[in-house]
Amino acid sequence: MLKKFAVLIALGAMPALAQDKAFTLQTPDVLTQSGFIKHLLPRFSLKTGIRITPTAGAGDAAFGAVGVPVFSQGDTIWHLETADDPDVAAFEAWLLSDIGKRTIEAFAPNGEAMFSADFAVETEIETAALSGDAVLGERVSLTQCGRCHVVNASNRMKAIGSTPSFHLMRTLPDWRKRFETFFLLNPHPAFTQVADITEPFPENLPSPIAPIEVTFEQIEAIVAYVSSITPADLGAPIQSQ
Numbered sequence: 001m002l003k004k005f006a007v008l009i010a011l012g013a014m015p016a017l018a019q020d021k022a023f024t025l026q027t028p029d030v031l032t033q034s035g036f037i038k039h040l041l042p043r044f045s046l047k048t049g050i051r052i053t054p055t056a057g058a059g060d061a062a063f064g065a066v067g068v069p070v071f072s073q074g075d076t077i078w079h080l081e082t083a084d085d086p087d088v089a090a091f092e093a094w095l096l097s098d099i100g101k102r103t104i105e106a107f108a109p110n111g112e113a114m115f116s117a118d119f120a121v122e123t124e125i126e127t128a129a130l131s132g133d134a135v136l137g138e139r140v141s142l143t144q145c146g147r148c149h150v151v152n153a154s155n156r157m158k159a160i161g162s163t164p165s166f167h168l169m170r171t172l173p174d175w176r177k178r179f180e181t182f183f184l185l186n187p188h189p190a191f192t193q194v195a196d197i198t199e200p201f202p203e204n205l206p207s208p209i210a211p212i213e214v215t216f217e218q219i220e221a222i223v224a225y226v227s228s229i230t231p232a233d234l235g236a237p238i239q240s241q
Contacts, residue, residue, distance in 0.1 A: 167230065196215075
């Protein structure tokens with residue numbers, strides 16, 4: 001009897017839990033009047049059980065010009081401004097998923113899709129200025145990195161042939177990130193110490209070789225030096241016949 005009572009209580013609580021899966025969405029008039037909102041929201045709710053209430057005023061989330069880009073309408077790119085809410089996050093993920101994109105593009109009141117989920121957003125990437133000392137960077141590179149890598153012509157015959165040269169690594173699109181975080185990339189963590197950043201080697205796992213010890217300032221200097229060198233000329237791509 002007690003077990004049956006507990007089950008009834010649990011069943012009675014289910015509607016309350018379901019009601020918690022809901023949020024309000026501010027929708028501009030142009031989207032509402034087109035019929036797009038009535039097309040989109042019920043399909044999401046049917047898939048996830050999360051109820052969205054559209055509103056002309058402020059909501060838990062909003063379609064507009066701010067936030068994550070989710071679909072376009074001609075030259076206009078609509079964004080979803082989100083809140084720290086798991087239901088809103090689920091809506092964002094659904095809009096960006098394959099099924100969400102198909103749902104967006106399925107809205108075609110006149111036989112032609114009004115919105116597109118396939119669009120490009122132009123972003124302006126601000127590159128942080130290099131502040132390191134390139135002269136110091138060359139000196140540190142030769143001292144600390146030159147035992148393995150060819151840094152420049154001065155240590156061309158003293159490095160390990162199987163490791164990439166600085167000139168070669170300079171050709172990589174993410175060369176800067178690689179040099180800024182080299183102490184995190186294998187095999188460097190086993191023998192590299194960065195003052196005030198990395199933890200000391202465990203006593204039972206000492207460095208297998210004479211450790212590389214650098215400061216953050218020296219890493220900045222290395223990056224500044226690498227930015228000044230000419231990337232290796234890898235020649236033209238091989239053309240298939």
